[in-house]
Amino acid sequence: MFVPLAAVVLLQVLGFANSQGGCGETCPPLNYGTPVPSLCEGDLAENYTNIDRVYETCHPTVGDTFMFRDFMGAGRVTVVSNFYIGCNAGRRETGVFTHVAQRYYQQYGDRTNFVTSLKGGTNCERWAGIWQLDAITLFPDSGIVPREVPLTVLDQDSALRDDFFTAPFPHPSYVILDGDLKVRHKIVGPCCGFESFFDCVADTARGLEQTLTRYIDAILAEPVVESGMEAPPAEPMVPDPAPGDEPATADSQCTWSDWSECSVTCGDGIQFRWSTGECEGAPVVTQPCSMAPCVEDAAQCVPEFGATHEVVTVASGFDGPRDLAFHPTPGFHLGNFSEGRPFYPDEGEEAWIVNALNHSVSIVASLGSPRQTTISRRDRGYYHYMINATALAFNMVSDSGRSSDRDSFNYWAVCNDDMNTYLGLKEPNNFMGPTLYNSAPRNRNIVNRLGEECEPDEECFFLHADMLHEAPGCIGMAHDPELRTTYGNVYWLFDTTGNQENGQLVRFDFQQPHGPGSMDHSIAAVRRFPDVQLTRGDPGVHAGMIVHPVTRELFISVPGENKVIAVHADSGAYARTARQEYPIFSSRLPSFEYSIWECPEQRDFATDIDTPTGLAISPDGERLFVAERATGIIHAFEIKSGSKLFGIATGYSTIGGMEFSPTSQVLHFVDEATNTLNAVRPNSTCASPVPSRVNPSFDSMATTAQETLGRDFSLYRDYECVVDALIPDAIYFDQVHDDTGYASNDTNVQSNMTGMDASAALLADRFDCEYDSELNFDALLLGGYFCHQCLPSGGAECDPGGRCANVQWDGYTCDNEFLVVQDPSTDAVMLTYPDHSPVDMQSVMLKPGVTYRFTVKGDITACLYDSPDPAANPIESGCMTKGPLLTSIDAGSSRTFDQGVYLRADGELIMLPVEQRRLRS
Numbered sequence: 001m002f003v004p005l006a007a008v009v010l011l012q013v014l015g016f017a018n019s020q021g022g023c024g025e026t027c028p029p030l031n032y033g034t035p036v037p038s039l040c041e042g043d044l045a046e047n048y049t050n051i052d053r054v055y056e057t058c059h060p061t062v063g064d065t066f067m068f069r070d071f072m073g074a075g076r077v078t079v080v081s082n083f084y085i086g087c088n089a090g091r092r093e094t095g096v097f098t099h100v101a102q103r104y105y106q107q108y109g110d111r112t113n114f115v116t117s118l119k120g121g122t123n124c125e126r127w128a129g130i131w132q133l134d135a136i137t138l139f140p141d142s143g144i145v146p147r148e149v150p151l152t153v154l155d156q157d158s159a160l161r162d163d164f165f166t167a168p169f170p171h172p173s174y175v176i177l178d179g180d181l182k183v184r185h186k187i188v189g190p191c192c193g194f195e196s197f198f199d200c201v202a203d204t205a206r207g208l209e210q211t212l213t214r215y216i217d218a219i220l221a222e223p224v225v226e227s228g229m230e231a232p233p234a235e236p237m238v239p240d241p242a243p244g245d246e247p248a249t250a251d252s253q254c255t256w257s258d259w260s261e262c263s264v265t266c267g268d269g270i271q272f273r274w275s276t277g278e279c280e281g282a283p284v285v286t287q288p289c290s291m292a293p294c295v296e297d298a299a300q301c302v303p304e305f306g307a308t309h310e311v312v313t314v315a316s317g318f319d320g321p322r323d324l325a326f327h328p329t330p331g332f333h334l335g336n337f338s339e340g341r342p343f344y345p346d347e348g349e350e351a352w353i354v355n356a357l358n359h360s361v362s363i364v365a366s367l368g369s370p371r372q373t374t375i376s377r378r379d380r381g382y383y384h385y386m387i388n389a390t391a392l393a394f395n396m397v398s399d400s401g402r403s404s405d406r407d408s409f410n411y412w413a414v415c416n417d418d419m420n421t422y423l424g425l426k427e428p429n430n431f432m433g434p435t436l437y438n439s440a441p442r443n444r445n446i447v448n449r450l451g452e453e454c455e456p457d458e459e460c461f462f463l464h465a466d467m468l469h470e471a472p473g474c475i476g477m478a479h480d481p482e483l484r485t486t487y488g489n490v491y492w493l494f495d496t497t498g499n500q501e502n503g504q505l506v507r508f509d510f511q512q513p514h515g516p517g518s519m520d521h522s523i524a525a526v527r528r529f530p531d532v533q534l535t536r537g538d539p540g541v542h543a544g545m546i547v548h549p550v551t552r553e554l555f556i557s558v559p560g561e562n563k564v565i566a567v568h569a570d571s572g573a574y575a576r577t578a579r580q581e582y583p584i585f586s587s588r589l590p591s592f593e594y595s596i597w598e599c600p601e602q603r604d605f606a607t608d609i610d611t612p613t614g615l616a617i618s619p620d621g622e623r624l625f626v627a628e629r630a631t632g633i634i635h636a637f638e639i640k641s642g643s644k645l646f647g648i649a650t651g652y653s654t655i656g657g658m659e660f661s662p663t664s665q666v667l668h669f670v671d672e673a674t675n676t677l678n679a680v681r682p683n684s685t686c687a688s689p690v691p692s693r694v695n696p697s698f699d700s701m702a703t704t705a706q707e708t709l710g711r712d713f714s715l716y717r718d719y720e721c722v723v724d725a726l727i728p729d730a731i732y733f734d735q736v737h738d739d740t741g742y743a744s745n746d747t748n749v750q751s752n753m754t755g756m757d758a759s760a761a762l763l764a765d766r767f768d769c770e771y772d773s774e775l776n777f778d779a780l781l782l783g784g785y786f787c788h789q790c791l792p793s794g795g796a797e798c799d800p801g802g803r804c805a806n807v808q809w810d811g812y813t814c815d816n817e818f819l820v821v822q823d824p825s826t827d828a829v830m831l832t833y834p835d836h837s838p839v840d841m842q843s844v845m846l847k848p849g850v851t852y853r854f855t856v857k858g859d860i861t862a863c864l865y866d867s868p869d870p871a872a873n874p875i876e877s878g879c880m881t882k883g884p885l886l887t888s889i890d891a892g893s894s895r896t897f898d899q900g901v902y903l904r905a906d907g908e909l910i911m912l913p914v915e916q917r918r919l920r921s
């Protein structure tokens, strides 16, 4: 198995302590990143969560449903717990919780409710059963045998945790709610801080019983105030039978339907038959079928391309554009002024193009309007966070219903086609994956070189909100518009490395982003789908991916196999942990889910497409557009029938990503060789669209079968598939990190922004920068180095000829940048260094061969001259207010700056001498 040694070292470096600092009950929890509002004592649950959300239990009864509103009522108590599975110490408490739950149930019926959840990386039947056995083992003499409670939810989206506990609140933990669903207590369990199951001895764990009992009894003893909502009588309730358990009706004998008609009216399709009653095997069986070939009619068209169309270049000058995405809220990121340039948020649309060759994003603002202009922006650590990025996607879901402080609408992510080689300087360690950003301009999502919130007059850089590391060599990515997770940060990725034989589909849920400035990756869920085998095409070829918002099918271009496949985004099941087979991952804490999911529903949607790349779904959801890179054709498929309806030749030979513009609804695509963004503009409406090829008879039979069989109905499920389960070994999980040395709170080696790394301060003196040296470059980033001798170009990017100086944890400065500011006391115009320290005009000396940046702040207008003559014209970069002035002192140019560089501002003249000797040589 492929396990680079580097990975082991890496995991130690990256194994951060829980930022909450151990097991404190501080609420809201202490967080290095963006603070997230959190449910704390005294808060009403309904202020933070949707108390009408329907949860389904997987234990003790499969398929019962409840919502928290059901638990309201005077005199009632609800306890919610948060555990992680495995052989963690925290699991000790599950048995105590289960015991307490049953004891109250027997005495108070559903006046008390106990809710617990299993997160996605597990299997309900196995663990809930273990908890019940633990309860008996821990309280052998109590006579209490858990049967009816607690209500266990298979919470694959970690929604219960995210709604009630808000990381980094430690675990195991408990929220005790009263009849108004007000939080009366929020506590951390006694096993927090212990490492293994056996470290937290039974007596310690049993301490939870006393704590819970004290709090619950106190609430139960409170006088019940008449509020219209009566507490239910204190008698045990009989659980409702689950829907599946209803007595079999008369027609339980096996009946098979006839074969359906073929799914299509022409070309190739499928047909199916289905069964009711007690039949052997799969309830749905399909087989291929063929009708007469589809006839092309030249008079017909598809609406998106009109009766006639033209392919026009709408923007150009990119650097290896691989993908584009339209910003859901034009102007949101740039505002009306950024980097000294005006923008017009109300005019036109906004396309973001990812440049794989210089690791940047080009934002085409006011696209399609006379104000159209392009600005390029990147990450200060582009060589890790945005390296050869091949796909870019936004969260476009504007109406998710999530509370606004948790909604990730307007967030975006890139996926990086790289093995983490720092531009080829370092041995690949495969620690690479998608990077998440928040496009909101405030809150340090864009920063200046020093890491301060970027002002509109400064050069700005993206600062990532989160990053995960389980998909090196990624060539495709789609945001999942699902509404079930608390934050909405689910992305699907095309990982070309997979199991080192073929690539794989991987689902990333960033969950709660760590926020700008933090490096805590312990809250996330990453699921590998090894059954979905993917193959890349030639290096650098983008693979389109898109989730259909209604059918929830994920379409994936597989360039290496000349086909487009469809995978149901909600299908498949947890099989086992991925930590053993895929040993490079972001965090060893149990809150980080890294799992293998098997048996997803998948099918070939379209085959024989010569290198499919960009994908786009028509605004009405009916058609899938597929770019065929090798021929330059864009095909239109009817999604429901899978039938190819239409195709147009674009004349381009390196088409990458495609997307419909959200307002004008025009299909756009990037072309790599020509560095262009292009649009397929209809000239006139399509009067005679190609008719649907769906066979209505097939469709209605499928609807009937679906209504009868419910979740058991699928045309694409492999009913024979069973997941290959395996009990996770505790050695792949760390419960706590307190004793690893990385939890030092010495401010010299840790930042309150970044996390902690005891060895960080020592990294400054490392010169072993070689390709195969022991120095881990990721550790440099984590250690707060933006400027370091080992990083590409010394790490930080200064304008040409400049040298950087690291400002640990925050950023860097460049010796060729000055600020032009007004002296606050005298109002005189003066120069400072980027850290605001004044420039000593006696000692400053500009150098030939260097480009200098003067960032003009405030209301000053500054101009650059090469002569002190008041009649001289400014040099060509001219004058600037609130923005950068750049000039290069170039020995070869006509401008010699013989006498120095002159900066005139508000009537004052500042002279900067230029080193003459070397200029003349």
Ligand SMILES: *[C@@H]1O[C@H](CO)[C@@H](O)[C@H](O)[C@H]1NC(C)=O
Pocket (backbone or CB within 6 Å): 042, 043, 044, 047
């Ligand atoms: C719940 O939210 C409402 C409206 O935002 C606020 O007025 C109230 O104080 C909140 N109550 C609690 C207990 O959190």
Ligand SMILES: *[C@@H]1O[C@H](CO)[C@@H](O)[C@H](O)[C@H]1NC(C)=O
Pocket (backbone or CB within 6 Å): 308, 309, 310, 683
């Ligand atoms: C579409 O319109 C443009 C100008 O409006 C014209 O040059 C082009 O020939 C038209 N294309 C077709 C296919 O009619």
Ligand SMILES: *[C@@H]1O[C@H](CO)[C@@H](O)[C@H](O)[C@H]1NC(C)=O
Pocket (backbone or CB within 6 Å): 317, 318, 319, 355, 358, 360, 376, 377, 378
């Ligand atoms: C990347 O390349 C494009 C196209 O040449 C250019 O406009 C942009 O400024 C470059 N960006 C960076 C950060 O170098």
Ligand SMILES: *[C@@H]1O[C@H](CO)[C@@H](O)[C@H](O)[C@H]1NC(C)=O
Pocket (backbone or CB within 6 Å): 335, 336, 337
């Ligand atoms: C630009 O935006 C700022 C803040 O949103 C606003 O105060 C200003 O008036 C705007 N300027 C123009 C020219 O629209």
Ligand SMILES: *[C@@H]1O[C@H](CO)[C@@H](O)[C@H](O)[C@H]1NC(C)=O
Pocket (backbone or CB within 6 Å): 356, 357, 358, 388, 417, 423, 539, 540
């Ligand atoms: C990655 O970027 C480098 C330039 O920094 C370029 O030379 C290389 O071809 C790119 N690789 C891919 C796969 O795009």
Ligand SMILES: *[C@@H]1O[C@H](CO)[C@@H](O)[C@H](O)[C@H]1NC(C)=O
Pocket (backbone or CB within 6 Å): 745, 746
């Ligand atoms: C650092 O940790 C030590 C021991 O845990 C504690 O006594 C000290 O107060 C902490 N210092 C800071 C600055 O938090």
Ligand SMILES: *[C@@H]1O[C@H](CO)[C@@H](O)[C@H](O)[C@H]1NC(C)=O
Pocket (backbone or CB within 6 Å): 752, 753
């Ligand atoms: C980091 O901590 C210091 C001292 O507690 C505080 O002054 C500073 O504001 C903090 N910085 C950030 C960005 O939170």
